[in-house]
Amino acid sequence: MTGPVSPATEPNRSDRRAELMLGALASVVLVLIAGMLVFVLTKAWPSFSHNGLAWFGSGGNVDDQLIDIFNSPANPDKYEYTLHAWPLLYATALVTVGAVAIGLSFALFAAIFIVEFAPDRLRAVLEPVVRLLAAVPSVIYGLIGILVLVPFVGNHLIGTETKKSVAYVVQLSGNSMLVAVVILTVMITPIMIALIVDALRAVPGSWTEGAHALGANRWRVVWTIAVRAARPAIVGACVLATARALGEAIMLSMVSGSVGFAPNPLDGLTFFVEPMRPLAATIVDNAEGLSVKPLGQTLYAFAAVLLVSSLFLSLGAWAVRQPMKRYGVRP
């Protein structure tokens, strides 16, 4: 700390004005979020109220149910709402958890390398590239997926025998969980790397220097001091990555298989190449039918689930971060 800051004896008028303005802006954001939540939930309500908790369960074929909803009769009393969205929820959870888990382990080590071990010249290239990758629009990843990865997986990784063995249940064409998770991981890892790098840099030098002075080697210092101190930021990075993965729609709609199937872990290796379709991708694929009222309400119900889960995600992350904050650096 350098000398004392100039003492503010009385509140400055322009400070006060800035405070009011910024406060108002922040409140507008809050009102917007609350308004959005209320709007989506109101729109979605008929779908939830007709199905009750069964909405979240499994049963029947979810694509057939969506088609029936789309083909509802004109009479509002006879609208079809029956839906068991489990395969879509399960697919969303699978790709999100898969991508964030793989992405986190990769991002953590990549960030440690960049901050602690990379030679200066390599670092000068690596960091801007990572930040650039974080900004690539998802539709580009989707195009790479359907033009390169999906045909590769479909024609080279899946044998005809495997395709035959499950042909009566599901078709394996390369549009799969594997491709979805791989591309999603590539999409979210750069953001995580960038955030974790910033956090590791923010660890006070005196802490790591102290550890060095006690004779610990670089790896031990990074792992036991810097990474530990950066844990709140790492959780924050995971939350941002999860939110992006949850809401990713276009890319997943292009590569994930376009069929409401719940991949079965008991199928062994085939499990990874089975198609599926997460919630956000389902909204994109069916957006053409938004004008059919019950289908629109069902799509709003998907949106509501995504919205509420990202709210809970933020709350959960806040709760997890509390005990870590005592010795941590702020993200």
Add this chain to the structure above:
Amino acid sequence: MKHRLPLVVAVAILAVAVPASTASARTTISMSGSTSVAPLAAKLAKGYLKAHPGAATFRLAQGGSDVGVADVAAGRVTIGNSSRDPKGTDPGGLVWSRIARDAICIATNSSNPVSGLTQAQVQAIFSGSVRDWSQVPGSPKSGPIDLVVRTAASGTQDAFQKIFMGSAKVSSSAAQKASNGLVAQSIKSDPNAVGYVSLAFTKGLNDARYKGVACNLRNAKSGQYEGVRNFWMVTRGRPTGGALKFIRWIQRSKAAHAITATGWVPIRG
């Protein structure tokens, strides 16, 4: 993340250049709807302006047949383009004017030159009762059949169900794609795939004959090819003013018929 949702219907706005010859206020004809109708509508708008310079200003957006119908019912556009026939749940007070007919082709990967399919075979394949190419006569392949279809809201899906499938149900294990282009891409990259697309999207694919008739423009015009559906322009109430003139021109003038005939079947009358 959430703000991306409304953008899902990638609405491509295509401004058709208008010669700035007349200074007077021109009528604006705005259209939205079917992605299958959009290429034809753009060509017709250009042709109309060539025939009647400065008669109107066009704005063309896409979004899908259902979007077009909803937009025109709400008064957001002058004309809604639809590639499906009217149905019971459509809003009341709409007038449907038929502007052209379009062929739907059954397509397979070019490495799988299936020569022809009967209606019974199409139904068996798409309903999932035949699941292996070795059971399909004329296919050199063996291996499971990958079905590629459209989402329920698609006009092409609606037409396919009515014309080809009748009361048979499309298998629920089929992959549902959101556009003609995505279906074509899936068939191109998967040797075992079969799907259906609008005639304009069959480049690079193998078109199977349907009931012994090749899927091409000539057969669609002559009426021999049966997999043909209607393109509609939908207005709220009877078309008036600029929209009426435009639709009449499409239906009656020789120039419009010539434009339509480059890829679709013109309507006489």
